[in-house]
Amino acid sequence: MKRFxxxxxxxxxxxxxxxxxxxxxxxxxxxxxxxxxxxxxxIPDTMRALADVRSRVRVPIACGERLYxxxxxxxxxxxxxxxxxxxxxxxxxGITGMKQIAAICDAHHIPFCAHNPSGPVANAVTLxxxxxxxxxxxxxxxxxxxxxxxxxxxxxxxxxxxxxxxSDRPGLGIELNEEAAKAHxxxxxxxRHYVGTLTNIRPPDSVKYxxx
Numbered sequence: 001m002k003r004f005x006x007x008x009x010x011x012x013x014x015x016x017x018x019x020x021x022x023x024x025x026x027x028x029x030x031x032x033x034x035x036x037x038x039x040x041x042x043i044p045d046t047m048r049a050l051a052d053v054r055s056r057v058r059v060p061i062a063c064g065e066r067l068y069x070x071x072x073x074x075x076x077x078x079x080x081x082x083x084x085x086x087x088x089x090x091x092x093x094g095i096t097g098m099k100q101i102a103a104i105c106d107a108h109h110i111p112f113c114a115h116n117p118s119g120p121v122a123n124a125v126t127l128x129x130x131x132x133x134x135x136x137x138x139x140x141x142x143x144x145x146x147x148x149x150x151x152x153x154x155x156x157x158x159x160x161x162x163x164x165x166x167s168d169r170p171g172l173g174i175e176l177n178e179e180a181a182k183a184h185x186x187x188x189x190x191x192r193h194y195v196g197t198l199t200n201i202r203p204p205d206s207v208k209y210x211x212x
């Protein structure tokens with residue numbers, strides 16, 4: 001896993017918002033800042049369009065959070081769509097599916113960077129993948145969450161000096177408090193992509209969760 005010392009890398013999230021000419025202009029304008037990657041400059045279900053963008057820019061391209069199968073991952077690699085692959089354990093078959101994808105990435109020398117903007121269970125799964133997978137590059141996580149997160153899960157991880165240290169407990173290292181979870185039932189809501197609030201992605205009462 002890559003460790004950053006004394007500096008912060010720039011990672012640009014586009015979330016598939018742009019068409020090809022707009023993506024080209026943005027990626028070319030970003031080149032002078034040497035970003036670590038530009039993520040999903042175009043919608044990733046148009047894999048040939050993504051490959052076209054990558055072939056015409058000089059910044060690294062990342063994608064994968066909306067790819068769900070090993071076949072889709074292999075198509076992305078064979079079309080040379082990206083420099084970094086970001087499958088999500090919640091989408092792409094859990095630990096088993098992610099291990100299969102990681103093996104494909106390793107065979108093609110593509111860094112494996114699991115997408116992980118979710119809760120403590122997904123974070124525990126992703127950490128388990130990170131510490132056991134060759135070629136794992138960057139661990140994505142969110143530093144704030146709902147204030148009752150600690151009530152429903154006994155997550156035991158530590159963040160320090162740019163690294164996240166998982167628990168050494170058996171399995172995923174977490175236990176779910178089902179009684180506490182019942183106090184916070186699922187709430188349906190529109191995805192932010194459809195209501196124009198793409199930058200408003202966290203709960204209004206969210207608090208900082210991880211501490212160094």
